[in-house]
Amino acid sequence: MKIWLVPLLLSLSACSDYNGDKALDKYQSRLANVLELQRANGSLTAPEALIPERDLKQTLPDVRFNLTDAYASRRCGLDTLIGERNSSLGIVYTASKQLSYELRLLQKLEHCLTLSWDDSSLLNQLLQVYEQKQASIGIAFYNMLFTDNTLRKELLGIRKALPLKAAPGFTETWQALTELTLLQQFINEKNWQAASKVDIEQQLQLLYQYNFLARLQYSLRLTAHQLVQLNSLTQNQNSNTLCPNGRDSEQLRILANVFQKYFIGEIQLYSTELSRYQQQLWPLLQQLYQQTPLEQPLQQRFEYSYHSMRNELSQHVKWWQTLNGQCPLQLNGQK
Template identity: 70%
Template sequence: MTRWLLPVLVCSLVACTDYNGDKALQNYQQRLERVLDISQKNTALPDAAAMAAQRDLKQPLPDIRLDLTDAYATRRCSLDTLIGERNSSLGKVYNASKQLSYELRFLSQLQRCLEQSWDNTTLLNQLQHVYQQKQHSIDIAFNNMLLTDDTLRKELLGIRKALPLKAAPGFSETWQALTELNQLQQFIAEQNWQAASQIDIEQQLQLLYRYNFIARLQYSLRTASHQLAQLNRLSEAKAPSALCPQQRDSEQLHILANVFSKYFVAEVQLYTSELSRYQQQLWPLLQQLYQHTDLHTPLTLRFEQTYLDMRTELSHHVKWWQTLNSQCPLKLTAQQ
């Protein structure tokens, strides 16, 4: 696609903290409507792809108990503290993330215990049986965290708040948190319980909760795609040839050139470029986390498909400007 290259003019509005990408697109549309002398009724933002309810995604963990008559084993393995933690009033109501953390710490401790020498083979067999059962159930605990944790759920549902035009706060922290969760997923796949138990799950979730970057990115992609589609309906209602009969210059064309450089290039293209950067770095991490879950399809629609739709609508809009520039004396500079 041919890219238009003009000096980026920084609008004073960009400095305002509440001037985000949505408002930039709305501002651009209003200015285009005035200069083209066209008004259109905007349509409502379509609903995002539906996601299954949390209650339908949660799976029960097998009730695995250490029924040891000899307390020596639990003390020797330092499992007595963990068992006490799980049986406490707080442990009985662990949410999905804390339950996963507990299961990983238990597996790590039990693995170290089994590496010791044991004279009591009956007790050893019992511990090995519990270890195998815990290994088989850890994927359920991990998926429960991915699918039902309140912080992650909020991020995946999205919030009605667009990202700023550039340098959105929280991007690097969100990338870090998703990278850590992917590392956790890898450690679990490798059955590296020691490394997995060292990852602070709550810290990563706190980073996601603090910035709501994924939720805002999702909403921003959806609204940008929708608003660009409306812009295309607006611009395509005006044939470029009608704006300059016999290629005559006019005040209207000068205003259009100013709208193009000051509001489309400096704001709209800047914003969509930032959204593309965020999407290209964060979506692969999300996709890796959720690829084998029931949420993979709706998340693909909410993120990747919406991103592709945005790029398509943006391309169509740039082509309208290219056609106008080729047929009218706008003198916009293009670079292949």
């Protein structure tokens, strides 16, 4: 009989911290108890280390203005930006604030160059600075991607799994990553008007508020690891040991209950949610970090872990399907 993996609307634990790791742990414990086996206790392997920030950060070229004509700088609106950069706060800009400043400066310089100037030397100076700033904007962008504290925390991950379903912060995380990829696109297109309007700090605040990416990568890795342990636990359990000659037993009835309540109701539901998050967020994250030194370690943390989870889950489902076809379990995904 084929097993239909239809998520059940079961009443989950009311505990606010009943996340995927708790469900996986409970399922493995229940399965080990019914099969009268010792559950595996292998620890989760640490992911590949990320390259240190100091080895990724590049020095932004120091381009200075020499605008002796105060009227000219005011007319063009550069005086405010120059004053901002030379302020006590401007001197210690974070990578994200530095990027925002560079984009606003490029947008302002682009506007300045559309005006008519009597002083050709001043115009040439503006053009020279504009070209230099365009050439270095990529450094500012990648410094933000590589060294911003919020992004770094998301990439490193935290040991906290996501809830079984409807994890808060998914929509906000998708929005933040989408805005950052749009920013990347605008920079590649040299659309300084659009790029300067992207509120970088707001997107980073959304990522910081929910830590969704950090929790997703940990959840993917942990789920794959737990499923490996489950498959190791069940690999030698078959109809010869559980239902010789096709006989029914109390053990089989308890197994059927474990399948319905914990596997279908929680584990399969949880893996479906993780797959949905991964499929929508990873392409955005990959776009941001493609062809950078962080692409490969991030691929391992997200994409590799995701495929490992799916493969191990498929193997576990096949075990249930085989057992259901050989023993009187009558598993059909219904209550």
